[in-house]
Amino acid sequence: MFHAKSGRTLQIVIACLLSIAAANLAVAGEVTPEKIADKMGRIIKQKWACSNLQIKVVPFQNDELTQAGRFQAIVFKADAISRKGITVAPVYIKAFDITVDLYKLYYKNDIRTPRRKNTIIDAKISEANLNKLLAMKDMPIKNAKVDLSSGKLTLTGDYQAIFGHNLLMEARVEVADHRKINLIPTRVSVNGVPLPAGPVRSLLAKLNPLLDMEEVPLSPTLDSLAITPTDIVLKG
Numbered sequence: 001m002f003h004a005k006s007g008r009t010l011q012i013v014i015a016c017l018l019s020i021a022a023a024n025l026a027v028a029g030e031v032t033p034e035k036i037a038d039k040m041g042r043i044i045k046q047k048w049a050c051s052n053l054q055i056k057v058v059p060f061q062n063d064e065l066t067q068a069g070r071f072q073a074i075v076f077k078a079d080a081i082s083r084k085g086i087t088v089a090p091v092y093i094k095a096f097d098i099t100v101d102l103y104k105l106y107y108k109n110d111i112r113t114p115r116r117k118n119t120i121i122d123a124k125i126s127e128a129n130l131n132k133l134l135a136m137k138d139m140p141i142k143n144a145k146v147d148l149s150s151g152k153l154t155l156t157g158d159y160q161a162i163f164g165h166n167l168l169m170e171a172r173v174e175v176a177d178h179r180k181i182n183l184i185p186t187r188v189s190v191n192g193v194p195l196p197a198g199p200v201r202s203l204l205a206k207l208n209p210l211l212d213m214e215e216v217p218l219s220p221t222l223d224s225l226a227i228t229p230t231d232i233v234l235k236g
Helices: 002-026 033-047 063-067 102-107 127-135 197-207
Strands: 049-051 054-058 070-078 080-083 086-088 091-099 118-126 141-147 153-159 165-176 180-190 224-227 231-235
Touching (some): 033 102, 118 127, 153 180, 180 197
16 A cells, blocks of 8 residues: 555656756746746737737846746736727736746646736726627517716617517626626616616626636636726726
């Protein structure tokens, strides 16, 4: 029994060492901030259309940390990033004391950061792009439209659960789990009559999350949201 456990432990250790070695080989030798930034940029561009994308990887003074994939900071900024017709513009993201999974980066073409101290983000998503997001959702509202012009979020459309009736929802936006953007209604009516709680909950289950930052490069965390007459501003 002892020998079997020892054998399994040895196999795990060898596998881990081989993964680290393979990752370093994939980087074509020594890990450098420039190589990491270049590889990240190529992966991001496979998933997002980017305008003026810039990535900077800031190393610690200790080169052993660099070889292990741990960096003082990674900065990602772009005039705009687009995916599936949805644009976030502009975008600035900075992650501090961040560790990159080198094996997944080079062998899986996947940016994974198992450890980071914190992240800051400054980005905007426009009213027009919010409406594109709504059009992709499977919900009982036809011709759904968001209006931010008053500095608050108003959603209108034809509520299909009651044929041909006009929906009006006034809502605020709220951060959930530090990454999701949810609508929180303050008033919901159909033809001026308040919609009961049950249908409202059902509708919100289809609407939320409006946007999930897990899909954004570096998966930044959010602290706050602000509605302007043209955009929702994302801060972290």
